[in-house]
Amino acid sequence: MRAEIVAVGTELLLGQIVNTNAQYLSRGLAELGIDVYYQTVVGDNEERLKQAIAIARGRADLIVFTGGLGPTMDDLTRDALAAYLGRGIEMHEPTLAKIEDMFSGRSAELIEINRRQAMLVAGATPLRNDTGLAVGNALTADGTHYLLLPGPPREMKPMFDNDGSAWLREKLGLADALHSVVLKFAGIGESALEELYIDLIRAQTDPTLATYAKEGEVALRVSTKAADAEAAARRMGPALQEIRSRGERYLYAEQDVGLETEVVRLLTEQRRTVALAESCTGGMVAAMLTTVPGSADAFLGGVVSYSNGVKRQLLGVPEALLEGEGAPGAVSEETARAMAEGALKAAGSDLAVSITGVAGPAASEGKPVGLVYLGIAQRGQPARAEKLQLSGDREGIRIRASKRALYLLWLTLTGRG
Amino acid sequence: MRAEIVAVGTELLLGQIVNTNAQYLSRGLAELGIDVYYQTVVGDNEERLKQAIAIARGRADLIVFTGGLGPTMDDLTRDALAAYLGRGIEMHEPTLAKIEDMFSGRSAELIEINRRQAMLVAGATPLRNDTGLAVGNALTADGTHYLLLPGPPREMKPMFDNDGSAWLREKLGLADALHSVVLKFAGIGESALEELYIDLIRAQTDPTLATYAKEGEVALRVSTKAADAEAAARRMGPALQEIRSRGERYLYAEQDVGLETEVVRLLTEQRRTVALAESCTGGMVAAMLTTVPGSADAFLGGVVSYSNGVKRQLLGVPEALLEGEGAPGAVSEETARAMAEGALKAAGSDLAVSITGVAGPAASEGKPVGLVYLGIAQRGQPARAEKLQLSGDREGIRIRASKRALYLLWLTLTGRG
Incomplete structure (x- = not known):
């Protein structure tokens, strides 16, 4: 038909x-x-x-x-x-x-x-x-x-x-209908995802596999035609099993939800709270988390520290890290860690994530556009930081940095970090 | 063709x-x-x-x-x-x-x-x-x-x-092309805008007028077909003049730019700085301002005060306003003013805007979904607040409240407030 x-x-x-x-x-x-x-x-x-x-x-x-x-x-x-x-x-x-x-x-x-x-x-x-x-x-x-x-x-x-x-x-006289499962991935791009499953995609007949991408998130749709949901689940089972085991580090949901929704769900389930310290993303991560109804129980708040003054005043980032001869600067591993620790302390949360980087259009502190540091702090543990080099225009870098910050939080909450 | x-x-x-x-x-x-x-x-x-x-x-x-x-x-x-x-x-x-x-x-x-x-x-x-x-x-x-x-x-x-x-x-080899001017308005809805210009819209032949709306902003497109930009400007001149004089309180740009771009432009031109204190909008206003390249000179930063703890700790909002018998609560005129003052002080900025309200889906503190207070503080002046009752779903309310906060800032910066 x-x-x-x-x-x-x-x-x-x-x-x-x-x-x-x-x-x-x-x-x-x-x-x-x-x-x-x-x-x-x-x-x-x-x-x-x-x-x-x-x-x-x-x-x-x-x-x-x-x-x-x-x-x-x-x-x-x-x-x-x-x-x-x-x-x-x-x-x-x-x-x-x-x-x-x-x-x-x-x-x-x-x-x-x-x-x-x-x-x-x-x-x-x-x-x-x-x-x-x-x-x-x-x-x-x-x-x-x-x-x-x-x-x-x-x-x-x-x-x-x-x-x-x-x-x-x-x-x-319809019998068989299309049944699909949407698998959502973070921390991996569309072409790397395709590479991860290239053999399955090449060999696909039933079920079929298709990838698609939205800013900073990718999805894999697995579909089959079957008389009912149970028969569909049986037919898709082995492929889903293989996809899950290979993609464990990236697969965050088996339905079409955003990463922020899954992060809020995990925080709520674990009765943990988070705070944020955002520089180059300028409040975007907070805005993403607060799209989720009920996020107020898990997200206590955060600081948008666009200026060095706000980094010092509200996050307690030491002057010596930010300015002067030999200082690592606002966009550095050290500052990312200090920002996360500062947010944790100020908000009294269990976790805190920080983002500092160069969104562009111009380089800053002599650092290239797309260089971003993420920090994560947990109560009672030393803060950690990671370095990213992202591509795209200003808005693309900000969105990707925001999703990577949520991904870092997801890795931590699921014990994969 | x-x-x-x-x-x-x-x-x-x-x-x-x-x-x-x-x-x-x-x-x-x-x-x-x-x-x-x-x-x-x-x-x-x-x-x-x-x-x-x-x-x-x-x-x-x-x-x-x-x-x-x-x-x-x-x-x-x-x-x-x-x-x-x-x-x-x-x-x-x-x-x-x-x-x-x-x-x-x-x-x-x-x-x-x-x-x-x-x-x-x-x-x-x-x-x-x-x-x-x-x-x-x-x-x-x-x-x-x-x-x-x-x-x-x-x-x-x-x-x-x-x-x-x-x-x-x-x-x-296109000759007579369509030439348009997009006029952007804030603080007014699409139907109210249409009402403001209903006689011009009804009588339109050349140039033509069309309104359209995106969340929280409306646009009026004035178009004519002409050989070049100069001929187009001549033909559209009288209509544009009339539109400008009637819409002075709402017309913020004569090109298709967001309100945040115009606000950053005005701040930069006036060498003034702003800070934010956001509750229900959860960082959305900060994220909007920081989409604008170069916003770092005008926007110092802000606090996303999703919890009362963060409102007290980072913004210095008095406990007595937030909780207890007879307290006005987190969603109130008093708290909006205190949040704006707290952000001004913490960031050391010239201006600060605050947003606190109920985005839904459920009522909060016995206050209805859509109730939002905006506060504005300027150095050396007492803070002011205004009350809004917005409609729509959670995301719609958050976007409209964010745009209204930018509008309040625009009115202040242009001396129309």
Whole structure:
């Protein structure tokens, strides 16, 4: 079963709105075990819409349209498909009654305009619209299945989830659906992750493996088609086992959560608290941790020590480390350790992490852009520090340094550090 | 000139990510006066990618690809286009040098994997990638123009805006281009902004006016088509004059910059410094200010006082304000003022801003979600505070509170406060 999604609307081609419908439908179809091979966007133009239908007809068994079922003259999807298939249009009386009821007492012209929303391609099964007026269409012609859904997401989504999915399940006799596990990694880049699993990726058939990256975090999706979750777990088991054992040092979650969420969860579970001392990341690590609801129990606070004055005053970093002949300077292992110790003491926390580095765009203290030191202090232990050389622009370096600070905390909390 | 956007990536077809690139490129092409007729999404599959190229070739004069230029085996765009056009692949030496430099000292295999990102379709013009490794491609073959851009938005956007647009302008000899001025506003919502200018928006023909909103900031875009910037400025002049005089309290920039950039610019210009004390925003305001290169001269640092202990210890907020019978509590006007004063003193800055509130998801101290107090202290003056009741989810409240704190600083720095 090869599917294509055709979104209809000039506003998409002008970039006025983003095509979130394609994402929603792709995910929904994947969950039904239907492979989407193409997504197409075409404007409100009958000729080009018919050409898009002809192309989709040649390369897909199921075409899911969204958009172009509304009341206005540029809502063309239903008419264009009917014309393409050589079918007529028929009135769906229950929808018409709903429209007449809704506009009762208003102008006859208004009712006339809205009648269009009650029309079906001749022979189509109507799909109920609980959140709007336009009726959906489902039909099969010459072996191709067609689903016509409205454009507004709040009408499209429930229609697809209810009548649309039900029609597909019945019509296609669906059994196997796609099951996926998302594995999240930190402390490793996408290409190094691929290198780690290159043999598995090269040999993949079932389950399939795919890597993808967001700033400072990478994910590996393992997928299989199976009748139910239990069968899927059985089929994915050996691959997951191998991935876990090789990636132990980087694999922090088996679901799509951010590293900050996992760090807050571990701190809360272990009843430990953390404080931060941030220089080049300028509060970014704190902002990440505090996105997590309930982080107040685990994160006591921190200092953004952008100036040397604040490093001395609030973190107690000795003057001799920061300035003067032979001082290691603000961006150094020594200062990273002193910052972490200072934050630990000031906040009275169990752990503290510090970040000091050169985010750019220019070098600082004669040190290169991308040089970053992380410090970690634990109550009753001497502080440690590590050195990183990160690449990218200012924002990229700051994000990567922040994620590496969270990674250092994760290593420590899991006893891998 | 008919254009088609082809986004390449199985993650799009699986609905794992939304195709924001298509929107960005559609808008960018519209601004260049180029009509987008179709958007297509195809997976990481060479055969289907070639078919998509063949179809696009038959209905468009310009094909803009995004995605599939990365280092991994499923990054196929460059190879598929070269194969379709019957051309070879050539190495772009400057990019290769950048890659070798970046991975120097790492494994030979890692460098080998990443070499792919330095390759060009034979004869293509390289497009610089300032935020990543993969080099872009621009070429014309048999009368069709091709642009190959990376998939990650933070690489794709600057490449399109810089080398990509420049290549298109030159290659297509674009004359009347769209000229726009983006006016940025803070401290006012999108609908209130629309109300302020409703007569101008209703009467618009040339120039046109459009409002749009990002979290906590709104923009008004004023556009006209003209041969050059001077003619455009003449045509937009009277409307801009009227907009400026009505929006004086909210209009902070006449270019698309964030409020934090303007605040840092003003601080630097006035040779003043600021410190922060953040509770519910958890470091977000500091992270925003420090995105601005050069912010270190104006922003001395701050305290993320997530716990009452840190509020007392680092900011000197009196115990009596925070806890006990009849205490106003951590979320109060009194505490906001004390936090601002404490930050001013600790950092030795000219100004300090504080934020304390309930970001949710649950109420706190019996105070409702969305209640936020901002404080501002200036050396030698008593601190002031203001109360906000913000709406939205946890993240929305945090972002809006952060932007309001920057707005308060802006009002003070411009003497409008």
